[in-house]
Amino acid sequence: MLGYPRADGRKGIRNTVVVGYLVECAHHVAREIALPFREADTHVIGFPGCYPNSYAETMMERLCTHPNVGAVLLVSLGCESFNKYRLEQAIRDSGRAVRTIVIQATGGTRTSIAEGRDFVAGQRAVLDAMTPVPMAASDLIVGTICGGSDGTSGITGNPAAGRAFDMLVADGAACIFEETGELIGCEHIMAARAITPDLGHELEASVAKAARYYATLGYGSFAAGNADGGLTTIEEKSMGAYAKSGSSPITGLIKPGDVPSRGGLYLLDVVPDGEVRFGFPNINDNAEIAELIACGCHAVLFVTGRGSVVGSAIAPVVKICANPETYRRMSDDMDVDAGRILEGRATLDEVGAEIRDVVLGLGDGQRTRSEALGHQEFILTYKSFEPIGPACLPAA
Amino acid sequence: MTGDTMPGIETPSPPSDPRLLLLDPRDNVLVATARIRAGETIAVGGMRVSMPADLPLGHKLARVDIAPGAKVLKYGAPIGSATVAIRAGDHAHVHNIRSDYTPTYHLDDAKPRDGGAS
Structure with missing residues (x-):
């Protein structure tokens, strides 16, 4: 087996870019960002709720720092309760590239999709150049x-x-x-x-x-x-x-x-x-x-x-x-x-x-x-x- | 041990159709490993039983008579209780067994009755 080495010592069997929406209001933009990369290991995940919930925040953090994940783009509407600052920091601390797009700050749907696709394309190129290492059961x-x-x-x-x-x-x-x-x-x-x-x-x-x-x-x-x-x-x-x-x-x-x-x-x-x-x-x-x-x-x-x-x-x-x-x-x-x-x-x-x-x-x-x-x-x-x-x- | 029993092998239970699987010797139900068609006459615990409807793959037949309120045993463990008298050879399912924990939700009452699994 071969795996992609991560900073925490774990190894991934996939090298996926995650596009994560932080409220349902950002789901469409996240899906559109990922659309051109659907054959290229880019997956959409997210939490639809607008109100805080520690379970959901833990789940999103563990998923965004999963060994199969190489880089993360977070998509926020802007006004939702999800603690995007803490999630972004946890992903950065895990050694992964991360960026947060805030739709209300970026200027709406079209500009957010364009910026998001630029980030994903750049990260795909980096991840596709990684050399996997031996991995055991x-x-x-x-x-x-x-x-x-x-x-x-x-x-x-x-x-x-x-x-x-x-x-x-x-x-x-x-x-x-x-x-x-x-x-x-x-x-x-x-x-x-x-x-x-x-x-x-x-x-x-x-x-x-x-x-x-x-x-x-x-x-x-x-x-x-x-x-x-x-x-x-x-x-x-x-x-x-x-x-x-x-x-x-x-x-x-x-x-x-x-x-x-x-x-x-x-x-x-x-x-x-x-x-x-x-x-x-x-x-x-x-x-x-x-x-x-x-x-x-x-x-x-x-x-x-x-x-x-x-x-x-x-x-x-x-x-x-x-x-x-x-x-x-x-x-x-x-x-x-x-x-x-x-x-x-x-x-x-x-x-x-x-x-x-x-x-x-x-x-x-x-x-x-x-x-x-x-x-x-x-x-x-x-x-x-x-x-x-x-x-x-x-x-x- | 009787003279006609092989050493190390328990006395066999009365024979059932080879498509009916006994998962544990304590069980009072058998599992169909292939669909058994309506109209077939099959062996169940040494008796001859005529099938009134198809028995789909994965469904259960009573191996012996099961009294109302008695535990239904599969894998050697109780999987619920009989709600009515179940005779050997009867289809054993949601119409005559209930959970001892939470009710089973099913659509059988609303479904067209063609004897087949959807």
Whole structure:
């Protein structure tokens, strides 16, 4: 593998220019700036809200200083509450080129787009001239999510992703699984895998929090299509989703924006702390993908049964199709055909090794199907979290 | 161990159609690994069952009779409770199982009934 070295010692498998809007009012200008560079590793991210929120500011800072990001252009309308000064300084301190365009100061839409495109073109030329350096599996952080799940996800794709996680953790990588709302019913067997009893209690508490949160909202983390695909209850979906974690000991519990400093298996708690506010914890799959990437994930394994097509800004999304019927319909969107396990054409271990090899190939010039198709989905909304407690990251 | 049992192998459960997957010996449901068509007669736990509708890939059938209120077991773990009596061979899904945590949101009531998965 080869990676782009960053000042903090991390390495990126991509060298992306981020164009980040700091309120929805600047979104159109950001999108127009990036448009001519859509084939040239330039991704639009942003936060739509006008009011301050520390979660969103942390998310934007972690994403703008992600190892896959080489330079950043911030686009502000001017009057929004987002602390653009602090974000710009954090990006500059990370050793990256950064510029903020304030539309109200620049003179409006047209001049802001022109200035923004000049900056992006200049940074692309600098980044394209960078020489990548050798990178090992132990430099990697890899996340996993499942979306558009069905009755096959928990039998093929998710356990195969779990085998890939086992192999990557054994090679020193940090691997992150998530969605505590889809671990409801699994909390006790999961807690038994924690490296300390106190961490086990934290894992159980995170799932109990998720169960309370969803009970208040009246729905589980369960979409109508999950039922079409044969899943009947959130517990059933959870048992299948849990298989993505593999069988490694659980090293830590983190929250969005916490970046693991060493290898191992981590649970990402994505359910907000405190009273229920701002609606659903994750309004769609891309909200969770953005949180995994904010925890430093270089790439995200996405297991789907019904057939998701999404990718993401900043980090490649590896699409693993659990359902052989779906794969035959949608193979152009899929990186891995895990449904062949059901038809006796491969074993879980073989597909797990294939997933691991696809991940390592991303550091060797390979692109995922969603990247090739131009997917750069991104969403960030309001949430609130307390910092993790001392039991969540036990010393090695 | 009985004389007709292979050493190291548990007494086999009554046979089911090879397209039905038993994920854990404790389970009272089976998972379809391929679509089973309406009108087929298949083996479920040693019984012959006629399929009233298509069973799509990934859906579940009751392996044994399940009493109202009893836990439904898949992967060896409870995935909810039966809301009515479920007979061996019945489609086991949102119409006869409920979550023990949060309700399941689905569109089945509003969907045209063609027996197929969308």
